[in-house]
Amino acid sequence: NLTNHEQKRAKVLTLDSMNPNVKRVEYAVRGPIVQRAVQIEKELKEGVKKPFTEVIKANIGDAHAMGQKPITFLRQVLALCSYPELLEDNMFPEDAKKRARRILESCGGHSIGAYSASQGIECIRQDVARYIERRDGGIPSSPDNIYLSTGASDAIVTMLKLLVCGEGRSRTGVMISIPQYPLYSAALADLGAVQISYYLDEDKCWSLDVAELRRALNAARQHCNPRVLCIINPGNPTGQVQSRQCIEDVIRFAKEEHLFLMADEVYQDNVYAEGCKFHSFKKVLFEMGPEYSSTVEMASFHSTSKCYMGECGFRGGYMEVINMDPEVKAQLTKLVSVRLCPPVPGQALLDLVVNPPQPDEPSYTTFMKERTAVLAALAEKARLTEETFNTVPGITCNPVQGAMYTFPRITLPQKAIDKAKEEGQVPDMYYCMRLLEEEGICLVPGSGFGQREGTFHFRMTILPPTEKLKVVLQKIREFHLRFTQEFS
Numbered sequence: 419n420l421t422n423h424e425q426k427r428a429k430v431l432t433l434d435s436m437n438p439n440v441k442r443v444e445y446a447v448r449g450p451i452v453q454r455a456v457q458i459e460k461e462l463k464e465g466v467k468k469p470f471t472e473v474i475k476a477n478i479g480d481a482h483a484m485g486q487k488p489i490t491f492l493r494q495v496l497a498l499c500s501y502p503e504l505l506e507d508n509m510f511p512e513d514a515k516k517r518a519r520r521i522l523e524s525c526g527g528h529s530i531g532a533y534s535a536s537q538g539i540e541c542i543r544q545d546v547a548r549y550i551e552r553r554d555g556g557i558p559s560s561p562d563n564i565y566l567s568t569g570a571s572d573a574i575v576t577m578l579k580l581l582v583c584g585e586g587r588s589r590t591g592v593m594i595s596i597p598q599y600p601l602y603s604a605a606l607a608d609l610g611a612v613q614i615s616y617y618l619d620e621d622k623c624w625s626l627d628v629a630e631l632r633r634a635l636n637a638a639r640q641h642c643n644p645r646v647l648c649i650i651n652p653g654n655p656t657g658q659v660q661s662r663q664c665i666e667d668v669i670r671f672a673k674e675e676h677l678f679l680m681a682d683e684v685y686q687d688n689v690y691a692e693g694c695k696f697h698s699f700k701k702v703l704f705e706m707g708p709e710y711s712s713t714v715e716m717a718s719f720h721s722t723s724k725c726y727m728g729e730c731g732f733r734g735g736y737m738e739v740i741n742m743d744p745e746v747k748a749q750l751t752k753l754v755s756v757r758l759c760p761p762v763p764g765q766a767l768l769d770l771v772v773n774p775p776q777p778d779e780p781s782y783t784t785f786m787k788e789r790t791a792v793l794a795a796l797a798e799k800a801r802l803t804e805e806t807f808n809t810v811p812g813i814t815c816n817p818v819q820g821a822m823y824t825f826p827r828i829t830l831p832q833k834a835i836d837k838a839k840e841e842g843q844v845p846d847m848y849y850c851m852r853l854l855e856e857e858g859i860c861l862v863p864g865s866g867f868g869q870r871e872g873t874f875h876f877r878m879t880i881l882p883p884t885e886k887l888k889v890v891l892q893k894i895r896e897f898h899l900r901f902t903q904e905f906s
Contacts, residue, residue, distance in 0.1 A: 470858030481728025536755035538566025549772035573737035591642035596868035652820030687725035690797035734764030
């Protein structure tokens with residue numbers, strides 16, 4: 419037992435006395451593998467000899483970090499907003515200046531250094547609403563239903579916060595796809611909610627099946643109160659694009675089972691495969707008629723971090739809420755006001771994404787050329803990745819239909835599985851650690867996203883420049899053959 423004096427000296431905040439929910443949070447995309455990768459980079463700088471000269475980080479969807487160039491128009495307008503004196507300079511096109519002036523006029527003191535309204539700058543929310551209307555073929559969208567956010571992540575966490583309540587068996591259950599993006603499992607752990615896992619079908623290109631949703635829901639009803647269904651489309655980490663039929667089935671299911679829908683659509687411009695097309699949940703919901711469009715409650719999310727922009731660091735995003743109880747909406751507005759407002763440069767950037775240069779404006783040609791080039795390169799890299807992986811014995815890879823990741827399945831020899839257990843590691847974590855140490859390639863093990871029992875995967879971004887990606891794929895191929903040989 420501690421004496422009185424020692425008790426006073428002990429720290430107030432210890433592992434035993436801290437919030438237990440936070441300890442349950444895991445986020446593989448920046449987990450132990452990445453920490454080791456950073457360490458290795460330091461070692462390389464200090465001149466430690468390695469079998470490689472650089473660490474290639476294919477662990478996170480960070481386009482600019484992997485060499486993607488910013489879109490000129492976006493950065494011109496942001497430069498003008500940040501330093502308005504440049505509006506006098508004639509090196510900037512007139513349409514960029516016009517956008518900057520409009521954004522600055524909507525800022526307090528004409529500065530993006532001022533706080534904005536908590537829900538986001540009014541004229542930007544209007545632009546977002548118009549963008550959604552155009553995207554969905556004229557289905558109306560109201561700026562009042564738009565909440566700007568610090569990337570999509572912030573809005574997703576805020577929405578979950580509103581939805582989670584109850585104790586014990588009445589605790590809110592949230593359905594998430596497995597494999598999932600670990601923001602979801604992390605947020606649920608943090609909020610003390612119950613995670614309900616539904617599995618995507620790897621044999622059918624990671625498709626979603628309503629029978630599987632029903633299975634997961636019925637099993638969960640024994641121990642919690644399922645209220646929320648989260649969908650990621652296009653998929654992360656799995657890169658699938660949902661068919662229109664599938665989306666209709668999901669909406670019917672949500673209505674029947676009285677679930678709140680959360681549609682994470684941050685990769686909506688990243689669709690590459692023949693015959694695949696992005697359908698927004700909102701558009702499908704409204705096309706199914708008032709029986710659905712006036713009852714199903716939903717929030718959908720978009721971000722400036724993905725698509726052709728890749729502007730992750732600006733933390734811009736939005737959420738649109740549909741059929742939300744007006745009293746709850748007042749509570750949502752209150753909750754976001756506690757954080758004052760999302761970063762204003764991120765809001766400005768979002769405005770340019772939803773309101774890009776038009777055909778009669780000077781920046782249009784360059785903008786379209788750059789946008790098309792980025793998306794075409796991603797489509798090419800998606801194809802290259804799938805084809806290369808499928809030539810390696812022991813690796814199978816579904817088509818990368820969309821988003822910016824591939825989630826190939828790896829067959830590991832039993833001896834490797836045993837060796838990993840000896841080392842106290844999950845087998846695909848052991849595999850990825852070895853790959854990092856031997857080849858300098860940083861991937862995330864499938865266990866960080868969830869996967870069917872007895873299967874192993876890794877997630878890799880398709881973001882490295884094409885030539886570097888070819889090197890990465892070749893190195894993974896050689897490593898896999900060597901690893902399999904070693905443990906055969």
